[in-house]
Amino acid sequence: MLRLFILIIFTGLLAAPLQAAQNKINALRVAPGPDKTRVVFDLSQTPQFTYFSLSNPNRLVIDLANTSDTADLAATGDTGSLVRRLRYSTPKNPQSARIVVDLNRKTDPEIFAIAPSGDYGHRLVVDLPGQSVSSSSQATGVLIDSANNTRDRDIIVAIDAGHGGNDPGSIGPSGTYEKHITLSIAKKLAALVDAEQGMRSVLVRDGDYYIYPTKRPEIARQKKADLLISIHADAFSQPEPRGGSVWVLSMRRADSELGRWLEKTERHSELLGGAAEVISDNASERYLAETIIGLSMDHSMSASYDLSEKVIGEMKKVTRLHKRAPQAASFAVLTAPDIPSILVEVGFISNPQEEKNLLWEEYRERLARSMFNATKRYFKQVPPDGTLWASYRERNRTHKVRSGESLSLLAQRYNVKVSSIKEANDLNNDVVRIGQVLTIPST
Known part of the structure; x- marks a missing residue:
């Protein structure tokens, strides 16, 4: 009887390390919007989760049962103004993953799972209400008076x-x-x-x-x-x-x-x-x-x-x-x-x-x-429209080379450097030919 008991204990000890986490985070997406920020976790299986919020500082804690914590949580692209970062914290047990969403202000989260459909597999969706417009959205939402605007984009x-x-x-x-x-x-x-x-x-x-x-x-x-x-x-x-x-x-x-x-x-x-x-x-x-x-x-x-x-x-x-x-x-x-x-x-x-x-x-x-x-x-x-380089091109002049003219003569006439003319026209040397049309950069 004692030998059987020891065998059961020994078998349990061997089996314990084999109980590896089954679910896995395959990808992460963060999409800021005008009224909420959505965070989506792509998972290999149906998620089992619990969550709670904390303050001072504001953060959302999500516990995923039977899930590995090896996926990279570095969000790419614009995450908006609500989400500061995502990171792992100490889980409840070795088979779980605890994810912390650090927030810049308080919000009332809504979390739900979505079954596979189309090209997408299992997903865990985190909706964080509150204005969190991305920087690109803010840029497109600003009205600019083109007559008085002197800022040309990069x-x-x-x-x-x-x-x-x-x-x-x-x-x-x-x-x-x-x-x-x-x-x-x-x-x-x-x-x-x-x-x-x-x-x-x-x-x-x-x-x-x-x-x-x-x-x-x-x-x-x-x-x-x-x-x-x-x-x-x-x-x-x-x-x-x-x-x-x-x-x-x-x-x-x-x-x-x-x-x-x-x-x-x-x-x-x-x-x-x-x-x-x-x-x-x-x-x-x-x-x-x-x-x-x-x-x-x-x-x-x-x-x-x-x-x-x-x-x-x-x-x-x-x-x-x-x-x-x-x-x-x-x-x-x-x-x-x-x-x-x-x-x-x-x-x-x-x-x-x-x-x-x-x-x-x-x-x-x-x-x-x-x-x-x-x-x-x-x-x-070919500078893109609306860029600083496009405005330079619009201000540049052109000159058709005539007999007896050289780069140094043109540079002196237009009060620009020879190197500037060469760069504006992609010239590798100082040779110009009669009839060649040169762009004369602005001073």
């Missing part, structure tokens, strides 16, 4: 560091993770963009966490980006391939993405703005919406190809090229129909020499600068 460049978190990307021969290389280059590129007057960067991810590829262009759109650059490092099963390349969206994927957007009429406002509110669902007006969205996609793809050629031209000064022309592929990160988007492979991390180069900080700096120089050249030619 060109916004969204920079996406590939992979992250539990997805290391490709791994080099000496163990270098692609996710670390891409984040380093992304931050260096962001620093260059932010140092340029009239430009501002947005990092799609600024730390070591994972974001779904389809979510990345959505973040760029939320931040009102004028361009999305996704940074990656290539790899192959053999060590020989090397060199950089630049990719744009394939026509086949573009057509399928366009069809997907056209089917989802509730998302038309993201592309059409206020026009979507006056376009009804009848056949003729729906055709108008389809035409406008199609033109937006065409412009985005044309701009992406133009920019990718410029990036290739700059990158070849820094590294060998694996492909000397832009390549097309079905990458999910490039599918924004209204934002020019390119994917830059900075080299083959599977090649020992290129892995060594990518571990060299100065080399990563040079790669970042090549992308920046190409981006700057592109936006000087």
Whole structure:
């Protein structure tokens, strides 16, 4: 009898560690709105939960039974003014997860679970009443007197560091993770963009966490980006391939993405703005919406190809090229129909020499600068409407070169620097030809 009792106890001790948490948080979304902020947890199974509120400071505590606490709770994008951050706290037991939502003010939360439907699985929805308009919504809600407004907006460049978190990307021969290389280059590129007057960067991810590829262009759109650059490092099963390349969206994927957007009429406002509110669902007006969205996609793809050629031209000064022309592929990160988007492979991390180069900080700096120089050249030619650079272009003059004229003579005549004329016209030397039309920058 004693031996049986010991056996039962011993068996129980062995079984205890095997009772791992069954449910898992797959993703997190925070959506601020005019009257409430919604937090959604995507879960692998039906959630079992309890919650309570605390004050001084204000916070909401959610206990999820039989759930792991390994998911990253760093919310991407604009979380509004109500939610300060989300974090884990000490759970009731090792098989549970305790999530704390730190709030900037008191609110009366409503929490409920939603069963799987369509493309979505199990969800736990947290509604936090109270005005919490996102910064982008506030910006679009302000009326500006254009006659008296002297503020021109920045060109916004969204920079996406590939992979992250539990997805290391490709791994080099000496163990270098692609996710670390891409984040380093992304931050260096962001620093260059932010140092340029009239430009501002947005990092799609600024730390070591994972974001779904389809979510990345959505973040760029939320931040009102004028361009999305996704940074990656290539790899192959053999060590020989090397060199950089630049990719744009394939026509086949573009057509399928366009069809997907056209089917989802509730998302038309993201592309059409206020026009979507006056376009009804009848056949003729729906055709108008389809035409406008199609033109937006065409412009985005044309701009992406133009920019990718410029990036290739700059990158070849820094590294060998694996492909000397832009390549097309079905990458999910490039599918924004209204934002020019390119994917830059900075080299083959599977090649020992290129892995060594990518571990060299100065080399990563040079790669970042090549992308920046190409981006700057592109936006000087086609600055987005309403930006500071667009206003510069409107104030610039043009001059048709005549016989006997030189850059130094023109610089003296218009009281500008030779270097300014060269930069405004993307000139690599001081040679000009008769009949050439030059942009003369404002003083």
